[in-house]
Amino acid sequence: MNSAHDLGGRHGFGPIAPEAENSEPVFHEDWERKALALVLAAGSLGQWNLDESRYSRESQHPVDYLRQSYYENWLSGLEKLLVEKGLVTEEELSCGRAFSKAEEELQKRLLQPEKVYSTIEKGGSTQMESDEPPEFNIGDRVRAKNRHPLTHTREPGYSRGREGIIEAHYGAHVMPDQNALGNRIGEHLYCVRFDAGELWGKDTPSKHLVFIDLWESYLEPA
Amino acid sequence: MNTHHHSTVPSDPELRVKALESLLVEKGLVDPKTLDELVDLYETKIGPRNGAKVVAKAWKDPEFKKYLLEKPTDAIASIGYRGRQGEHMRVVENTADIHNIVVCTLCSCYPWPVLGLPPVWYKSAPYRSRVVSDPRSVLEEFGTQLAEDVEIRVWDSTSEMRYFVLPEAPADFQNKSLDELESMVTRNSMIGVEKIKEPENRS
Numbered sequence: 001m002n003s004a005h006d007l008g009g010r011h012g013f014g015p016i017a018p019e020a021e022n023s024e025p026v027f028h029e030d031w032e033r034k035a036l037a038l039v040l041a042a043g044s045l046g047q048w049n050l051d052e053s054r055y056s057r058e059s060q061h062p063v064d065y066l067r068q069s070y071y072e073n074w075l076s077g078l079e080k081l082l083v084e085k086g087l088v089t090e091e092e093l094s095c096g097r098a099f100s101k102a103e104e105e106l107q108k109r110l111l112q113p114e115k116v117y118s119t120i121e122k123g124g125s126t127q128m129e130s131d132e133p134p135e136f137n138i139g140d141r142v143r144a145k146n147r148h149p150l151t152h153t154r155e156p157g158y159s160r161g162r163e164g165i166i167e168a169h170y171g172a173h174v175m176p177d178q179n180a181l182g183n184r185i186g187e188h189l190y191c192v193r194f195d196a197g198e199l200w201g202k203d204t205p206s207k208h209l210v211f212i213d214l215w216e217s218y219l220e221p222a
Numbered sequence: 223m224n225t226h227h228h229s230t231v232p233s234d235p236e237l238r239v240k241a242l243e244s245l246l247v248e249k250g251l252v253d254p255k256t257l258d259e260l261v262d263l264y265e266t267k268i269g270p271r272n273g274a275k276v277v278a279k280a281w282k283d284p285e286f287k288k289y290l291l292e293k294p295t296d297a298i299a300s301i302g303y304r305g306r307q308g309e310h311m312r313v314v315e316n317t318a319d320i321h322n323i324v325v326c327t328l329c330s331c332y333p334w335p336v337l338g339l340p341p342v343w344y345k346s347a348p349y350r351s352r353v354v355s356d357p358r359s360v361l362e363e364f365g366t367q368l369a370e371d372v373e374i375r376v377w378d379s380t381s382e383m384r385y386f387v388l389p390e391a392p393a394d395f396q397n398k399s400l401d402e403l404e405s406m407v408t409r410n411s412m413i414g415v416e417k418i419k420e421p422e423n424r425s
Contacts, residue, residue, distance in 0.1 A: 005329060010347070010351040013348040014348055016343050016360065018341065019342065021341070026265045026269070030236075031235050031236040033265070035235070036264065038246065041253075041256050042246065045251060078242070079242065095241075101250050102249040102250050106250075106251065107249075107251065110251055110256075112253065113259045116256055116263060120305050123306040123307070126310065127310065170383060173382060174382075189381055207371065210378060214380070
């Protein structure tokens with residue numbers, strides 16, 4: 001979806017104003033600690049995947065997305081998923097109290113404190129098998145398709161319609177557009193090299209390349 | 223599908239988090255001790271000192287550097303860092319002619335096992351919007367000047383591949399110990415917005 005999260009090339013956001021590295025804390029507010037931990041703990045219940053999480057944050061009103069801080073956006077995404085997936089009701093969410101316990105099966109999936117380290121260390125691979133041979137080879141000229149899906153995609157707006165060269169083939173990975181809709185399928189993933197002049201116009205200073213990871217169905221031969 | 227309108231004033235995030243935590247605990251879906259464990263992990267154990275160890279070892283040990291560039295996920299795991307948000311690693315090497323910078327324009331993808339959680343600026347709109355179109359102005363904000371003929375390569379983390387910059391080693395790295403080198407590696411140099419500062423240039 002073409003919403004506020006797709007930021008590459010947008011103007012007007014002002015200076016980056018980074019905090020000094022050696023004095024920046026990991027969390028700036030105590031509630032941010034809990035927000036991160038709740039997102040990870042609730043995510044480990046296995047009721048949604050990473051692309052559904054992203055889709056949930058992106059689906060907010062663009063004004064909200066840009067106004068809120070990073071962890072507020074995480075919080076909004078989590079609240080939305082909890083209700084959509086039926087883990088809590090709107091009423092429970094608004095008053096912060098449970099009207100009933102979660103189903104037994106779901107409670108069994110709760111992340112135990114002693115399992116935290118091993119769960120994080122295990123992670124979740126997105127590498128998959130594909131029966132199809134890859135359509136493109138390294139060095140092929142390709143064009144990122146001009147497509148504007150209303151749902152989640154990982155093809156950034158600034159790449160659409162632009163030509164680049166296949167720089168790497170990463171094998172088949174979970175296809176995000178489908179994964180966000182609950183379908184876990186594998187599709188060939190490539191790293192595509194774009195000249196900045198192709199993306200931003202011929203007056204762009206040279207010696208500037210942008211590499212974007214794009215799935216096979218985002219691409220066509222150029 | 224978006225029925226939430228921005229006209230509703232969002233409540234204080236502190237209250238929202240508190241309400242959500244007590245609700246999920248009451249539901250039997252979250253254990254408060256688990257939340258503490260998760261916070262402790264990312265606040266004290268998983269952070270950029272992990273990445274600094276990887277970089278220093280790569281500078282000192284050419285065999286390891288080769289391994290790191292060819293099989294990054296395995297090489298990083300061999301030092302003990304693996305897992306969430308680092309399942310598929312790729313290491314890009316800075317040289318005298320090439321300077322790499324990492325971003326995620328669509329959200330905040332970042333190699334957690336080696337760098338921990340991303341800094342605020344990395345997740346912010348100014349960085350995500352501008353670094354792909356005007357990286358030199360971004361580098362200037364970090365006090366980083368590159369010669370005109372250095373090629374800038376910006377890596378937009380749009381998939382689950384996680385990019386990690388191997389910065390250029392300081393001039394006299396061969397005369398320095400692993401510990402000394404490790405202490406010179408900054409988080410920002412592994413994102414690619416800074417170079418390694420030579421000691422005499424330090425203010």
